Amino acid sequence: MAMTMFEKIWEAHEVRENLIYIDLHLVHEVTSPQAFEGLRMSGRALRRPDKTVATADHNVPTDGTPAANLIADALSRKQVELLEANAEEFGVPVFSLGSGSQGIVHVIGPELGLTQPGMTIVCGDSHTSTHGAFGALAFGIGTSEVEHVMATQTLVQKRPKTMRIDYQGTLAPGVTSKDLILATIGRLGTAGMNGHAVEYAGEAIRALTMEQRMTICNMTIEGGGKAGMIAPDDTTFEYMRGRPGVPEDFDVRVEEWRQLVTDEGASFDDEVEIDASALSPMVTWGTTPGMVVQVTDSVPDPAVMESPVEREAAERALAYMGLSPGTPMTEIRPERVFIGSCTNSRISDLREAASAIRGRSVHPEVRAMVVPGSAKVKSQAEEEGLDEIFQSAGFEWRGAGCSMCLGMNPDILMEGERCASTSNRNFEGRQGKGGRTHLMSPTMATAAAIEGHFVDIREWE
Amino acid sequence: MEPIDVIEGDVSFLDRSDVDTDQIIPKQFLKRVERTGFGEFLFYDWIKDGEIELSPNPILVAGPNFGSGSSREHAVWALQQFGFDCVIAPSFSDIFYSNCTKNGFLPIVLSEDECRQVAEAGEARIELDNQTVACDGGKFLFQIDGEIKRRLLGGLDDIALTLGELDSIERFEDGPGGTRGPVTTAVD
Numbered sequence: 001m002a003m004t005m006f007e008k009i010w011e012a013h014e015v016r017e018n019l020i021y022i023d024l025h026l027v028h029e030v031t032s033p034q035a036f037e038g039l040r041m042s043g044r045a046l047r048r049p050d051k052t053v054a055t056a057d058h059n060v061p062t063d064g065t066p067a068a069n070l071i072a073d074a075l076s077r078k079q080v081e082l083l084e085a086n087a088e089e090f091g092v093p094v095f096s097l098g099s100g101s102q103g104i105v106h107v108i109g110p111e112l113g114l115t116q117p118g119m120t121i122v123c124g125d126s127h128t129s130t131h132g133a134f135g136a137l138a139f140g141i142g143t144s145e146v147e148h149v150m151a152t153q154t155l156v157q158k159r160p161k162t163m164r165i166d167y168q169g170t171l172a173p174g175v176t177s178k179d180l181i182l183a184t185i186g187r188l189g190t191a192g193m194n195g196h197a198v199e200y201a202g203e204a205i206r207a208l209t210m211e212q213r214m215t216i217c218n219m220t221i222e223g224g225g226k227a228g229m230i231a232p233d234d235t236t237f238e239y240m241r242g243r244p245g246v247p248e249d250f251d252v253r254v255e256e257w258r259q260l261v262t263d264e265g266a267s268f269d270d271e272v273e274i275d276a277s278a279l280s281p282m283v284t285w286g287t288t289p290g291m292v293v294q295v296t297d298s299v300p301d302p303a304v305m306e307s308p309v310e311r312e313a314a315e316r317a318l319a320y321m322g323l324s325p326g327t328p329m330t331e332i333r334p335e336r337v338f339i340g341s342c343t344n345s346r347i348s349d350l351r352e353a354a355s356a357i358r359g360r361s362v363h364p365e366v367r368a369m370v371v372p373g374s375a376k377v378k379s380q381a382e383e384e385g386l387d388e389i390f391q392s393a394g395f396e397w398r399g400a401g402c403s404m405c406l407g408m409n410p411d412i413l414m415e416g417e418r419c420a421s422t423s424n425r426n427f428e429g430r431q432g433k434g435g436r437t438h439l440m441s442p443t444m445a446t447a448a449a450i451e452g453h454f455v456d457i458r459e460w461e
Numbered sequence: 462m463e464p465i466d467v468i469e470g471d472v473s474f475l476d477r478s479d480v481d482t483d484q485i486i487p488k489q490f491l492k493r494v495e496r497t498g499f500g501e502f503l504f505y506d507w508i509k510d511g512e513i514e515l516s517p518n519p520i521l522v523a524g525p526n527f528g529s530g531s532s533r534e535h536a537v538w539a540l541q542q543f544g545f546d547c548v549i550a551p552s553f554s555d556i557f558y559s560n561c562t563k564n565g566f567l568p569i570v571l572s573e574d575e576c577r578q579v580a581e582a583g584e585a586r587i588e589l590d591n592q593t594v595a596c597d598g599g600k601f602l603f604q605i606d607g608e609i610k611r612r613l614l615g616g617l618d619d620i621a622l623t624l625g626e627l628d629s630i631e632r633f634e635d636g637p638g639g640t641r642g643p644v645t646t647a648v649d
């Protein structure tokens with residue numbers, strides 16, 4: 001029978017109905033302490049440390065602090081130190097502050113070759129969907145489930161519904177995979193993919209690099225999806241080849257992985273088609289990723305919105321964002337720019353941002369920072385001299401971590417500050433209480449830093 | 462996990478859609494390494510700024526897409542420790558829903574109209590066994606997965622149940638399923 005990629009992976013992992021086996025469990029400092037504590041209290045072992053890996057990312061300072069015991073914030077220090085102690089006690093490999101492999105959990109998995117096609121991957125973090133770009137089934141879980149995976153290497157799960165989004169045509173110059181996913185969420189709404197395992201398919205997707213594909217799968221959760229997936233192909237295999245975690249019989253595995261694609265005639269619970277060639281650069285104006293328009297548009301007017309729920313939400317969002325309807329998006333002026341997060345902090349994102357600078361400097365009224373996704377991205381960028389390009393243009397060059405994506409470390413927006421951000425969430429207070437976030441691609445954020453207002457990257461020389 | 466059967470009492474109404482986990486429990490409180498002590502920080506910014514008022518009643522009614530955003534289970538702990546026993550909304554984000562059920566906190570999906578009637582009635586009686594919400598406006602049926610319901614009614618611990626099936630897990634690992642994925646302990 002014709003099967004989808006999702007079905008092939010799901011069925012290969014059923015220990016029995018509604019109990020699936022987990023091939024890789026990623027752990028970080030914020031959602032794991034209570035799970036480790038649970039194991040300890042019930043006297044249980046962590047069943048498969050060899051399928052588990054931990055890193056410190058959410059809390060860590062990005063100012064070059066070299067080790068957990070030197071973190072200034074007492075609570076953050078305690079969380080990171082506890083991660084190290086728990087990992088040691090339960091035998092889990094850990095990349096903490098100071099390790100050359102430390103970084104955002106969703107950046108280091110692919111980077112180390114731990115993320116592979118056909119696997120089930122979970123993490124106590126909703127952006128685990130990122131790993132689906134390799135043709136894996138990857139999704140976020142809560143702390144109780146983290147403990148369940150630690151104790152049993154399985155997860156009690158009902159089979160999710162499936163959805164395919166088919167993108168025809170290819171993206172126009174200046175339009176990135178970030179724009180593609182923002183436009184998709186804008187179209188379908190923040191609950192449009194609700195609970196589905198979503199396969200992104202079509203010509204536009206095939207044409208993307210792995211890092212661009214990760215950006216798309218990353219934001220599946222912003223559309224309400226459970227997991228985002230992209231069929232593995234030569235692009236996937238070439239990206240993986242030679243990375244430390246890949247299997248020794250790599251070429252044999254590649255032939256197996258090729259079989260994971262959705263069969264001709266397989267059916268999905270939902271199918272959507274989107275013309276990728278018609279998409280433009282996108283910028284959010286509100287407080288959900290679905291509140292998004294083309295950069296050439298203006299801030300929408302709640303008064304003309306039909307549904308009362310939508311109107312009320314838009315009014316609230318505009319009040320919070322300090323914006324008036326009808327303002328052209330290109331006239332909005334950020335005080336801060338953040339290039340980073342598991343959505344857009346990989347080496348190609350930094351290369352694109354750096355190459356857009358071309359000798360210009362950050363606008364005098366803007367403070368801009370670049371936060372590499374991992375220690376490896378950072379050292380690679382430094383080898384290529386990107387750090388100097390950024391710094392001589394006036395960008396701050398930071399250490400690896402989640403940083404201002406969620407502001408659990410000292411990198412936060414002040415009340416009322418407006419930020420052009422390459423991250424994935426523009427919720428109220430996400431980047432700091434009262435902070436105002438506009439989501440966009442790395443090149444658009446770079447242009448905003450230099451011009452002091454949002455610009456249409458297609459027109460920007 | 463405490464078993465749930467009947468939940469009865471006053472209703473608090475949070476008339477907002479897309480309430481995300483960043484609002485339910487702002488990130489500055491995620492640094493706690495315990496499972497307790499989150500109740501006082503529920504909706505911290507909104508309550509402190511006087512934007513909303515909430516009483517710790519047994520029943521919370523909210524707008525669609527409640528609990529969107531992150532996987533942080535702290536959001537469920539905060540709602541529970543604040544005093545709620547269940548939350549009724551037209552829809553929930555998927556991870557949030559599942560996190561509720563792992564903590565003996567009942568998430569109930571009713572239509573927007575039914576939610577409003579429960580909120581207006583101001584008190585209600587919920588029977589998990591019969592899958593009903595009864596209030597002055599009427600008696601509404603809700604859907605819940607049979608297995609989840611069984612575990613909630615019994616207050617059953619997922620991990621203990623699964624460990625009872627260790628044989629099947631070991632059998633799975635001895636088959637082709639055991640050879641997939643990396644050996645994390647071999648990478649540095």
Ligand code: SF4
Nearest residue numbers: 127341342402405406
């Ligand atoms: S970068 Fe942001 S979205 Fe990604 S894992 Fe870290 S906090 Fe979450």
